[in-house]
Amino acid sequence: VGLFGATQAGTVISNVGLIDADMTGNSDVGVLVGNNNGVNILNSYSTGIVNGIGNAGGLVASNYDGDITNSYSNANVSGSYAGGFIASGQGGNFINSLAIKYPFQSRRANIIVAPT
Numbered sequence: 001v002g003l004f005g006a007t008q009a010g011t012v013i014s015n016v017g018l019i020d021a022d023m024t025g026n027s028d029v030g031v032l033v034g035n036n037n038g039v040n041i042l043n044s045y046s047t048g049i050v051n052g053i054g055n056a057g058g059l060v061a062s063n064y065d066g067d068i069t070n071s072y073s074n075a076n077v078s079g080s081y082a083g084g085f086i087a088s089g090q091g092g093n094f095i096n097s098l099a100i101k102y103p104f105q106s107r108r109a110n111i112i113v114a115p116t
Contacts, residue, residue, distance in 0.1 A: 001025035001052075002034040002061065009038025009065070016044040021075065027054030030061035030087070031075055038065045045072050052079035055087035058099055063089035074100040 001023055004013065013032065021031040028034040029052035032044060046059050055061040058073030063086045073085050081087050084099025 001028065002030040002032055004033045004036075006035040007033055007037055007039040007066075012040045012042060013044060014042040018046045018048065021046055021048030021050070023049070024051040025053075027052065028061040029055070029079065030057040031059060031073065033060045034062070036060050036063045036066040036089075040066060041068045041071055043070045045074070047074045048076070050075050050077045050079070050082075052082070052087075054079065055081045055083075057083045057087040058085050060086045060089075062087060063092050065091035067093045067095070068097045069093075069095040071097045072100060073098075 003018060018031050023029050023031055029050055031046035031048060031050060050056045050058060056077050056079030058075035058077050059071060077084055
């Protein structure tokens with residue numbers, strides 16, 4: 001669940017700002033992308049509320065091999081596996097990207113802050 005529910009490698013999402021989003025779902029709930037599979041995200045941000053039973057992320061719920069650059073999330077996130085920026089994933093680089101708020105109401109919380 002997200003503006004883009006699931007993505008596939010070979011594309012780029014850029015210059016997207018989502019303000020006051022309200023996302024609710026079961027698994028892989030993110031404001032911008034629910035399940036990111038190798039898509040690069042550039043210059044994007046999110047604010048609002050994210051509620052998920054499984055993975056819930058302020059920008060992306062699950063990220064696999066996607067690079068995220070110059071992006072941030074200022075969303076309130078809750079879920080079993082919550083991340084202020086990304087809830088879970090493997091691979092990918094995070095450049096100048098961060099979560100501004102910590103997740104709440106989570107069994108496992110991830111905070112990803114990538115320094116420049």
